[in-house]
Amino acid sequence: MSSLKRRYKDAIYEQFARVGKAVASPKRLELLDLLCQGERTVEVLAREAGLSVANTSQHLQVLRAAHLAEAEKRGLHVVYRIADPQVADFFHALRSLAETQLAEVEQLTRRFFAGKEGLEAVDRTTLLERVEKGMVAVLDVRPPEEYRAGHLPNALSIPLSELRRRLAELPRDREIVAYCRGPYCALSVEAVEILRAEGFQAIRMEEGVQEWRQRGLSIEKETL
Amino acid sequence: MSSLKRRYKDAIYEQFARVGKAVASPKRLELLDLLCQGERTVEVLAREAGLSVANTSQHLQVLRAAHLAEAEKRGLHVVYRIADPQVADFFHALRSLAETQLAEVEQLTRRFFAGKEGLEAVDRTTLLERVEKGMVAVLDVRPPEEYRAGHLPNALSIPLSELRRRLAELPRDREIVAYCRGPYCALSVEAVEILRAEGFQAIRMEEGVQEWRQRGLSIEKETL
DNA sequence: CAGCTATTCAATAAAGTTCTTGAATAAAAA
DNA sequence: TTTTTATTCAAGAACTTTATTGAATAGCTG
Incomplete structure (x- = not known):
């Protein structure tokens, strides 16, 4: 050579x-x-x-x-x-490679979420389907700027910091599905904890806007 | 938090x-x-x-x-x-990100290949088309194990190390397209230099087996 | 203009990485 | 069993990276 x-x-x-x-x-x-x-x-x-x-x-x-x-x-x-x-594509490729190759990632996640919510009991496919069809109230708990940049269809925007003050805006007769930035962001975990303590039927969705978009599903943007 | x-x-x-x-x-x-x-x-x-x-x-x-x-x-x-x-997908994502974001990669490549061959003058699309249609002799200059693991359709296998000894196997009336492991592998560059010195019409193809597969084109494998 | 704020710069200590060298191991060959 | 070969291990020197601190800069606000 x-x-x-x-x-x-x-x-x-x-x-x-x-x-x-x-x-x-x-x-x-x-x-x-x-x-x-x-x-x-x-x-x-x-x-x-x-x-x-x-x-x-x-x-x-x-x-x-x-x-x-x-x-x-x-x-x-x-x-x-x-x-x-x-x-962003590259970052997601790295994350996804780490998820599949490193057992520790799943282990850590399971341990962190254990006992926090009844997520395991929920069938993810039907949950997503119900979100997609608008059969549940969808709650975006990220800061307003991020909501404005793109959010799930018909999602209500209440940042986590304002959640306690704005409980009146949420329905008590329907299940509330909270989402945030994705599987490793815990904003929605805290939201679900607050909502359940207040007697709401609340559940966390792991998927964030990025994941939703990657599935080819539609995103709403604020027209400024 | x-x-x-x-x-x-x-x-x-x-x-x-x-x-x-x-x-x-x-x-x-x-x-x-x-x-x-x-x-x-x-x-x-x-x-x-x-x-x-x-x-x-x-x-x-x-x-x-x-x-x-x-x-x-x-x-x-x-x-x-x-x-x-x-x-492998992740590695290619990294490489492709570096190629698009870092001007230095293209610069280095241009400088290394400058003067080595008339690659720049060739229309890549028609070259690939001619390779695909078998209108030129396709030469795989990688070691035989790699050829066996997968190669382009109808490619002739002559490892670079044996090229000088086996010139008789190559056609003088048709253009020879040499390929190796991909854009950053220089085996095919050397092959083209040798062939041209011997009076063959030879040209290098940047694409390797990996890139060929990623385009969705067919790969032949040795049936062992 | 003076004071304020957000960011960067420069210097440093602590920790981690890379390559080298020579010894240790483990499987195959003599 | 001894020798050979391919790989790994262990220790150390040179270098790089990270987080911390305090000073410098650049643009706003009063």
């Missing part, structure tokens, strides 16, 4: 590894997951991921250097977003 | 990062690329990636710990292979 060829290969795989290195840190993956939901400021990302602002900024710059994310200055804030929809 | 939830999230993203860390090293990506072509022993992998055997073994164990690869002892040798076809 010529040394020219060796040098070319080394250089090429080093480029590929830039992407790999960008997704080699748990915190950076959490930030990337948040960015896949929609654009956010450094401050918001830091709060949501439980990091210091300086540390968050440093991680975001790594994502930017690998061209997975891009930044835009808007007044006082810097807003980050994924550089291309392909980045 | 409850600290229980924070601990769950940290644990989950740490699992995802196991996959990320596995693909964070250029050499490990090169090994993974080779494994996506088919199973190989440690020795062969070390030689092909230009690494020491001990180092290769260490990298392979990282891939195994992340459940991206698995090992099987066969006599004196240990044979490694990808743990699941999904791993």
Whole structure:
């Protein structure tokens, strides 16, 4: 093998590894997951991921250097977003690979959700079907910006933080299906806990907007 | 946010990062690329990636710990292979993301192939069409094991190492299209250089078996 | 303009990764 | 049984990455 060829290969795989290195840190993956939901400021990302602002900024710059994310200055804030929809696809491929190959992921999830709700007892297919057909009240508990960017058809928007104050808006005669950002986001878990404590028939749906879209189902957007 | 939830999230993203860390090293990506072509022993992998055997073994164990690869002892040798076809899909997703997001990849490739062959002058669509229709002689220059595991329809198998000795088997009246493992494998580049020096009409095809399969085109396998 | 806020930069300590070397192991061949 | 071969293990040096701190910057607000 010529040394020219060796040098070319080394250089090429080093480029590929830039992407790999960008997704080699748990915190950076959490930030990337948040960015896949929609654009956010450094401050918001830091709060949501439980990091210091300086540390968050440093991680975001790594994502930017690998061209997975891009930044835009808007007044006082810097807003980050994924550089291309392909980045979200890649993140989901990584997550799905980890789910199938690493038994620990399922184990951790089962342990965390154990006893929190009667999710296991529910037939997921019929639940989705009932959501799809509007036979249950669908509740989106994410922050309003995310709801506005895209939500399930006919979903009611009550962010988790306002849920206790706005219980009157919810039906007592129908089952309420709460959803949030997807299987690893626990907003809807907390929502279901609150609702059940208040005597509602509430259940959590694992699927978030991203998963819903991937199934080819329709998404409503706020027309601004 | 409850600290229980924070601990769950940290644990989950740490699992995802196991996959990320596995693909964070250029050499490990090169090994993974080779494994996506088919199973190989440690020795062969070390030689092909230009690494020491001990180092290769260490990298392979990282891939195994992340459940991206698995090992099987066969006599004196240990044979490694990808743990699941999904791993190959993931690797290709990473590669394709790097190709679209990192301008350096295309730049490096252009620079390496510059002057090596008149590839740029060829219309890729009509080339593929002619290959597909059998209008040109198709030459597979990979090692025979890889040819046997799957090759393009009607492709002739002459490993690069035997090419000079077996020139008589090739037609002088038709164009010869050489292919190997894909865009970053340079076996076919060398083959074309040899063939042209010997007066053949030869051209390189970037697509390898993996890419051919992904287009949904048929692959022939040796019936053993 | 002065003060305020959000973000980045720079320096550093702690932890982790990579490659090398030489020894250990385990299966096959002599 | 001894030798050979392929692989793994263990320890160490060089290097990289991560989180922390405090200072610097850049744009808004009064």
